[in-house]
Amino acid sequence: MSSYQNPVIGGFHPDPSLCRVGQDYYLACSSFEYFPGVPLFHSRDLVHWRQLGNVLDRPSQLWLPPGTPASAGIYAPTLRHHGGRFWLITTLVGGGGTFLVTAERPEGPWSEPVWIDLPGIDPDIAWDEDGSCWCAFSDSGIRLARIDPRSGAVLDGPFELWSGTGRKYPEAPHLYRIGDWWYLLIAEGGTERGHAVSIARARSPRGPFEPAPANPILTHAATDRPIQSTGHADLVAAPDGSWWMALLGTRPRGHTPEFHVLGRETFLTPVRWVDGWPVVGPVQECHPAPSPLQPVEPEPVxxxxxxxxxxxxxxxxxxxxxxxxxxxxxxxxxxxxxxxxxxxxxxxxxxxxxxxxxxxxxxxxxxxxxxxxxxxxxxxxxxxxxxxxxxxxxxxxxxxxxxxxxxxxxxxxxxxxxxxxxxxxxxxxxxxxxxxxxxxxxxxxxxxxxxxxxxxxxxxxxxxxxxxxxxxxxxxxxxxxxxxxxxxxxxxxxxxxxxxxxxxxxxxxxxxxx
Known part of the structure; x- marks a missing residue:
């Protein structure tokens, strides 16, 4: 069996969000104070990724004043495909707040921002069977609102959802309709060494949510594993029925407390479903690969x-x-x-x-x-x-x-x-x-x-x-x-x-x- 090496996207590529369209996968990351913003990648195997472009590549989409502090700017996008279009929702911290952009093709052009009057960070976007569009986000806990994605109007809420197991900074919510359940995946514990992934489920996106009995379903906290700070995850199903999780992590080195210099990187790990809950093992430097692998042309030196x-x-x-x-x-x-x-x-x-x-x-x-x-x-x-x-x-x-x-x-x-x-x-x-x-x-x-x-x-x-x-x-x-x-x-x-x-x-x- 072939294998792959983690991270699958090395360097400062945090907060990965991905979706599948047919045989193709697309992934977006946070970009913070850098322009152009939100790098966008394509893959056919979840392992080999090629950057297609940047979602926010025009000043009219992303204007960061000179006084924007380091590590402000674009936080935690969510990338989805719905109704024949790509949708990306994110937050401009220190700017206008939450907005979304759309495109017919991942290469763009992406639309001008549609601003949404919601607080917080890490917005998610999901659609119900009746066409309702839901935006979950982090604001002193996980909250939910029903929105009009074309106008940005908030139609209902926001109201509180499940906010994890009690660890600090519940954030990075993602809502999924899988079978008869709605699953709410979140990060908690902070994006440092205590980072963790937890999940709950409900019959409706409004809840009430019951937490997984094995929460957190993933954390490397208090371990000596070479990959640390694992969290801020997103789930995707492959065409063969297998499930995968993209997440951020770091590779600290040196004497205690150790130092990570490349930033938070994008890692990939397999997911199993047991009794209606996702089961995720520790994130390894080397994993059995999805099959078949389809390498892309390497970036020129x-x-x-x-x-x-x-x-x-x-x-x-x-x-x-x-x-x-x-x-x-x-x-x-x-x-x-x-x-x-x-x-x-x-x-x-x-x-x-x-x-x-x-x-x-x-x-x-x-x-x-x-x-x-x-x-x-x-x-x-x-x-x-x-x-x-x-x-x-x-x-x-x-x-x-x-x-x-x-x-x-x-x-x-x-x-x-x-x-x-x-x-x-x-x-x-x-x-x-x-x-x-x-x-x-x-x-x-x-x-x-x-x-x-x-x-x-x-x-x-x-x-x-x-x-x-x-x-x-x-x-x-x-x-x-x-x-x-x-x-x-x-x-x-x-x-x-x-x-x-x-x-x-x-x-x-x-x-x-x-």
Whole structure:
């Protein structure tokens, strides 16, 4: 029997919601303060996913003011297919609240938002047999309202539903009609290490709901499993009658309390039904796969910026003004023009992608001209490491909370040069460090106990061997340090003038070249 590896969508892809249309599966995730918003994926086997685009890809659909805090923005969408259309409902936290958009095709175009006058977060959408549309959501417990999905009008409610087993933060409700029962799946315990999945059922979406006798049906709390924070789940039935659960989880590493740096990722686990209740085993790194597997074409390692539009994996904090980027001013290059003079405040020019693997190499060919530009590994404006070029030198700058410092600098000749960022976990010893030194902490000291090491190098001119400038502990770019709901995003930026990038490579370590 074939198997698959978790996570099925690595990196900062939390709060998965999925639906099936015939033989095809579609999945959407939260995007928080990044634009475009709500990445949308397609699969034929639940394991191999290809990003089709982003649901909210126009400023008219998603406008995030410069003052939008990190980890605000778009929370927890629910994706469904009903009446020949795709429906997605979500919440803009710090903005207009709950809204929904629709599309005939998952690739779009998706409609302008229809706003719904409901409080809370994590809205769900479901239809009864008589055509009634129900919206369950989290607001100091799980509540339910009947809505008109085309106008956004609230027709009935909201009123309280079942809110779990008493753990904190009951959220992420999903209503399903399965057989003669309505099932209400929720998350509780908080999205940190206490996260859990619980379920109840009733004969009507209004309830009353009876809880499953084995609640929570899934949690990794208080275990030593490598996958933690399991929760915020959604269920789907495959054409062969098997059932599956998509959910978020994290992969913390390093010394206690351990640190997760990639954000909350999307995992997949099988579901059995016993006596009318779903039974879910622990989420494994490797599971028997749905059959048959249908791999998709892998994402290219290199982006040469030969197309007028950017690929859907590229995101920017809050906005991407038209004048801040171009692939046509210098064909075959991405030109970034500064809109702010620092990465420490919102309003800067940054184009990045999610870090999706614990170990990877990120590199880019930069022609800085008279600009100040480079590569950044970021969690938010207060937590980022930058490799930048300006005024004839390359330097490494670290921002951790209120502290910012230039840690290394080196003169570089004018003209294009290659910037390299390597991320390595501590399962692999850093160069020149013995196993005994790793265990005792000497000479690396406390640095060796973090989740990974991030090193920064340059290849000036036509050089073929990188020159290392600095090596930094990755724990300071983790959720446990920075807080929040996102994960690392790596990419290119400009904070003065205009700079050109010829290409950008993202290479997982297992496929590393050279």
């Amino acid at each position: 290199r982006d040469d910026f030969d197309e007028p539009a950017l690929a859907p994996r590229w995101v920017s904090p809050r906005a991407r003004p038209e004048g801040s980027w171009s692939t046509t001013d210098r064909p075959g290059w991405l030109r970034l023009t500064a809109t702010g003079d620092t990465l420490d405040r919102p309003g800067h020019t940054f184009v990045g992608r999610r870090q999706q693997h614990p170990e990877c190499r990120i590199s880019a060919r930069l022609d800085p001209g008279a600009a100040r530009a480079g590569l950044s590994v970021r969690l938010d404006e207060a937590h980022h490491y930058d490799l930048e070029v300006a005024d004839g030198e390359a330097r490494v700058v670290a921002r951790v909370g209120p502290l910012g410092q230039c840690l290394a600098r080196r003169p570089v000749p004018p003209g294009p040069l290659t910037l390299v960022v390597d991320v390595r976990t501590h399962d692999v010893l850093p160069p020149g460090v013995t196993a005994a030194e790793q265990l005792t902490g000497e000479p690396l000291g406390v640095r060796a106990t973090g989740p990974d090491t991030i090193s920064f190098s340059v290849l000036p001119g036509a050089a073929t061997q990188p020159v290392r400038l600095a090596e930094l502990d990755g724990r300071y770019l983790s959720t446990e340090v920075a807080t929040g709901f996102t994960g690392r995003v790596v990419g290119m930026y400009a904070t003065r003038g205009s700079a050109d990038f010829d290409w950008f490579d993202y290479l997982p370590a297992l496929g590393r070249r050279g």
